[in-house]
Amino acid sequence: MAGPASASAGRIEPVGREIELRTTRLLLRTFSVTDVEDARAYRDDPEFARFLRHIPQPFTREHAEAFVTLNMTEPWETMPTFAIVLEGQLIGTVNLEIDPANHTAMLGYAIARAHWGKGIAVEAATAVIAWAFATHDLAQIWASTDVEHVRSRRVMEKLGMTFDSSDAREVIYRLRR
């Protein structure tokens, strides 16, 4: 369980697993059973899932229940997934896959299409990156995406990540502490 921390991105209130981060517009918190319908609504969208091929389409109520259950039960210490909440509504996620042995973490983010282009991904991921560096012994955070996923690559750049490498399909960016 992560301990108390401070971060320039906002207020951090760890209460057991009930960690909350606040940014100018957003609440980032752990998942709740009440998130199922909001999750179904924004993830049931082929355009949203275009570069996330593991997300089934159509995205049913059963898929949403499994998604929320997974986010509530995966080990928080290594696989934290924050729910992004805007004005009381779940609109996306920021997650990390932490590799303690190598002091690295992979960053992921996904925002409901209705909220694209408003800087939400950058605002949310900035807070989670600050929290991760403050609470975990990390030397770097990395992310990857499809070479053609220009929006996601732009998010990585705006987060201060730098291009690391690519192959025909994927590009990798890194942010050092």
Ligand SMILES: CC(C)(COP(=O)(O)OP(=O)(O)OC[C@H]1O[C@@H](n2cnc3c(N)ncnc32)[C@H](O)[C@@H]1OP(=O)(O)O)[C@@H](O)C(=O)NCCC(=O)NCCS
């Ligand atoms: C990728 C994603 C997270 C971006 O979220 P977002 O909140 O819209 O991102 P932001 O608003 O913070 O930034 C998007 C950037 O892309 C730019 N952008 C917007 N539309 C674009 C387009 N059609 N082509 C290129 N760039 C575009 C924006 O202008 C912005 O850059 P700027 O601020 O320099 O102008 C969002 O589109 C998403 O969740 N997609 C579905 C899930 C997904 O693919 N996740 C990433 C997996 S690697």
